[in-house]
Amino acid sequence: MGEDIFAVTLEQTQASSRWDLAHFPTPDRPQAQSASVRALRAYTSEGEDLAIEYIGDGAWSTPDGQASRLTYQLVADHGEVDWNISAPGKDEVADIIDGTYVFAGHAFFLIDWELPRCDVTVSFDLPSGWQVVSPWDDRGDHHWVRETWALGQNMFGMGPATPYSTSSGGLDLTWLVDPRLAPIMPTIESILGDLPAAYTEFWGEAAGEAYTIFFMADYTSDGGVFYDSFAMRIALPLRSADQINWSHTLGHEVMHLWNPIGRTSGRNVPELEWVIEGFTDYLTLKLMAQAGYWDTDLLEQRIANIFRGYYIAGLVETPESIAQAGYAKGDNWYSVYSAGSLIAMFLDAELSQDDPERFADVMRQLAADRGDGYSFETFMARFDTLTDGRASEIYTWIESRPSNAEYIERMSDAGMDISFFVDEVYVRFPACDDQRCPPDFLAPPPDL
Template structure:
């Protein structure tokens, strides 16, 4: 009996010895004067035995991906005793955790010398005004879970300022992040680029622009404010986060990447009203992810078509309703849906379903984005047809958002079908099965006809054309107007 009690007491003592100390985590990031290296000092509670650079992945020539750039990694107990670290590859490390650990390491800021599947705007790049970096590639964090708030301090070259989506912690260049996701799943800009701050869509927006695009900030702000107002109306309320950082710099790709409370975008060419359907579409798409993607979250990667493709469809429809897409732009978008299918299937020879295309998203983007946009259009049209134009996809999005936009809650494919039936009284399951779960190109002709269009395509010439049918009914014409906000002429 005495031995049993002793064992219990020893067990309790051991558990108490490894209990979280209730203290915040700390990271100090020093950027060298030439901006080619970051030195990080940290003390962080490691729950379990895993330390990680999340979202590191191998590319040709870099078997450990972004973790290749970590140098001089050292871990110690809080009283200075060395802790052995086992490098498991691709940013995964093992050490004796369940304690607070002192970390020290360097990050070589060489990421923009390599091509990444998602683009440098989703990893790290330099400009003549500083460095854009995603938190994933600066912060080594506990792999199992991260307890408590995290305080981050930047020591920067003279004249530089840290632009982050985190809460300011009193002193300049000092911030707090509430969760691991908020810490690592965000874009940052460290440098001299200027920032404009304003309130829109229920959020505090910070817009950081390179000096080439700073003179066009009023045009960008107008687009942001108009689109955010449309998204609040579309989903019924603001997104879960209340701060959002936008970082935009010149870049040849014109692409962007969205994160938990931020997005990073390259701006291709001149920024003006004529090019707004291009740069503005990317910006508006990334903004919409703050609702569909980060507040409304799929349970499985197979629903990436809904996260990306339906987001793109709703981006186009809202931009059209806001006068930023004219009839020619909408026509091109509709024709490109079919053209994209043909290129993906016959040109690229892609054989996966739209759902499975997420496994090779960056090569199969015509299926993920294009196939998802086709699904969005087909859902919208069918709902409006079945309800005499009374219910459309926006009603489904609002209902999904009301049910699933909660921290930790996710939706499934079955939920999309269920909610659509509840809202519009129509079973979209069989139609979605044809679009996203088979490898056959979806026949767009009936969908186009329900908007009053004749749809012709010539496979070998990749010509896909829509023209207004002379016998288009008033209901079909109204359907198009309800979706895009103007009458087709």
């Protein structure tokens, strides 16, 4: 249709009566992504009109029966909304990159997430000169998607911009980049050149074979990860201090592609968000340090930041437990990220005293044993078996909110010096001959 309106036709082999878009309401757009859907019509398998109504929270239903065909218009007006306010940001909704319209699948395709998963065929009818940028399998006249969730849980683009491809650590990357980010692309390409091999070595296996990545320009930096794609948004104007932030975010989003713990059937298990986010954050810190991306000063500051985050959690968050915090991740940010990072760090520090590879071995074994996915209970049971009960001990200890004196003592055992003053936290790696200082488990290369 016109440049800003896409006509969408959805045909299902199995009829259903409910469809959803992701729903990230903001003050400007309380109906969130759903506000961009117009002229929605539903049809039975016989082609008869069926009433379809919006029932709130990004959902529609057909109260009088089941539909197997929907038609609608999707207005690409997402740029009018600030998706950072009470929502994850445009990296998880939509953007226009170099003239190409980019959408999270769940902002574009109405999906009945309860239907049995099946493969999906997507046919695009686009203006001449436009191309599709997606992780889906391009089969000439259509794209093939391996299952329904990979339709919603991926980012894709349609438009005139041309992506480019690179390969690193067994990973093929397809890039679509906002041209305003050109000055930092050598840095980003260097990070994405180094990390896949480092992450594969840590986890003992590659994350996948191919990812499509989208780099957007915004006024703050953050990222979002999907099944076979991820998106980053980076603040303009480009600033060197912000590079510290987005480098870590990039490493974090990429680590999500490797860290398989905490998801069941593609869904995050809320009680394991502290592993999904906190362990991912800690491992990003560790492996980027080892790859030479953080010098000792920055590493010390980042560790101090983790303690500060957990201190803030104690002031403003009231989850029943670290596991329960994951049910309202947005409200319990620090109880998820900071607590999970602390648990991972202390466990790594203590397991590494005997064997520097022990923590990596445990994480690999947890990944290998996950089967269809863990619950909190099955995860902790396995974790304890692999760590002689240390996992539960440290989890319970962090949850008990240790005193500063307790932190100081246990950090000292890990070869680190830490000091607290109200909300200030300072960490130092004391100089010493012992190979634990700076801690072996976090050591950046010696020439830094």
